[in-house]
């Protein structure tokens with residue numbers, strides 16, 4: 001067979017999500033004369049807009065889906081090609097694609113994101129949420145649903161429980177309290193009243209410029225490589241079932257078995273555990289606490305796995321414990337001239353005491369930006385220093401309609417339970433938690449319009465001894481910003 005012609009690029013970025021697009025945009029700023037290729041499996045790419053700095057390490061921003069031309073017209077030396085990286089030849093520095101094309105690079109950045117982990121017993125009744133296509137499928141299924149089961153206790157489960165109306169939801173979680181992946185039991189209790197409230201149904205106005213992927217065959221449902229959605233995944237969707245909203249939380253459980261109706265009816269012992277008024281459901285789930293629920297479908301919201309297979313096949317990349325591409329402090333993988341950023345990577349450097357990885361939009365953007373500097377500097381022979389954003393974990397989001405800001409070791413991560421907590425709590429208004437070790441602030445959770453994020457960010461970063469202030473640190477009558485800003 002004839003070898004394809006090799007098309008030459010200085011930089012290749014694989015992936016059109018936040019990490020990849022940010023990396024390409026910043027490569028253009030740093031090195032506009034270089035030819036950069038963004039190779040992406042999806043027809044639409046992500047773009048960050050309306051960036052508003054909240055603190056030194058924290059921005060709020062919106063993410064839109066765009067036609068690739070938008071990036072190409074903004075950054076003329078950046079080309080976007082919709083194709084899938086099928087094989088990577090690290091020796092010859094070549095990327096081979098599914099369409100049979102071949103590209104050479106001097107520096108490559110892998111930004112292929114992550115794929116949802118799906119319950120082991122996946123089948124036609126198990127769905128997940130990752131990209132535009134899976135969100136649309138969820139919308140289609142929810143409209144005829146009376147009861148669904150959501151499995152997981154992280155970001156997606158939390159947002160889905162809040163956004164979906166007109167359906168009975170069984171929320172099955174491993175933990176003792178909801179949203180444990182992000183918040184502590186106190187904060188969960190603060191949010192609890194919103195759980196039972198039926199969310200106002202405003203008009204479904206899409207904040208995101210909406211593009212419909214017309215040819216769903218372009219990405220097969222099983223390939224799981226669509227670009228990841230973000231905070232506004234629900235805007236523009238109608239997420240209403242056909243009954244009354246009701247939430248049943250099943251805590252400290254996992255899924256034991258998933259049954260088809262025929263199978264469950266054959267199990268006499270199972271029938272006795274079913275609620276007699278239930279009638280027939282398309283699928284049944286047995287939980288580890290012995291309960292069996294019938295439902296219309298199951299949502300698997302149990303986290304993500306880095307999407308590394310396209311690069312690891314035939315190569316020897318070192319991987320982190322969670323299966324991501326291991327990267328050093330210059331975002332380099334263990335293969336020459338190959339960098340990685342976003343959900344696909346696992347930081348292998350000695351991270352700062354108040355930073356850790358969470359696979360979030362914010363970090364995908366920060367890593368994409370820093371990776372571009374690392375790629376450029378390694379080509380130009382320039383010295384660069386680690387970006388300041390890796391000094392402090394910070395995340396701004398919304399849960400149950402409340403603004404949530406997480407800073408540093410906000411859940412005492414890595415402190416082995418050896419910390420004190422300072423708390424200020426006004427029901428329905430605000431929840432402020434500080435994690436303290438020997439009078440120094442290590443992390444904070446801020447829920448509501450607290451306006452404390454900048455002050456607390458400084459206090460965590462500068463590790464000032466706050467012992468003398470004791471609980472007055474959160475005294476609402478003392479304006480601590482005057483002391484510490």
Ligand SMILES: Cc1cc2nc3c(=O)[nH]c(=O)nc-3n(C[C@H](O)[C@H](O)[C@H](O)COP(=O)(O)OP(=O)(O)OC[C@H]3O[C@@H](n4cnc5c(N)ncnc54)[C@H](O)[C@@H]3O)c2cc1C
Nearest residue numbers: 015016017018019041085112113228230231342343360361
């Ligand atoms: C429903 C949902 C809600 C979320 N909400 C939030 C939130 O509120 N806040 C937050 O901070 N984070 C949120 N996240 C997480 C956040 O979206 C991700 O962490 C972030 O988008 C990851 O960006 P990425 O660029 O690393 O990967 P992705 O966005 O997944 O992009 C990966 C890209 O690589 C491409 N690709 C994959 N394989 C190949 C290949 N072989 N060849 C070519 N291209 C390939 C894909 O097509 C895609 O374009 C949410 C995630 C989901 C699913």
Ligand SMILES: NC(=O)C1=CN([C@@H]2O[C@H](COP(=O)(O)OP(=O)(O)OC[C@H]3O[C@@H](n4cnc5c(N)ncnc54)[C@H](OP(=O)(O)O)[C@@H]3O)[C@@H](O)[C@H]2O)C=CC1
Nearest residue numbers: 152153154155156157174181254301302303304359360397
């Ligand atoms: N507002 C935000 O910031 C949002 C962020 N996201 C991000 O999108 C990505 C996908 O979200 P999501 O899927 O919710 O993932 P998350 O990583 O947020 O949460 C996954 C949850 O599932 C639990 N889990 C893992 N395995 C099982 C299992 N077999 N059975 C039951 N529960 C299990 C985890 O528990 P454990 O940790 O104990 O393993 C954890 O509570 C994540 O990177 C997330 O951070 C998504 C939506 C909103």
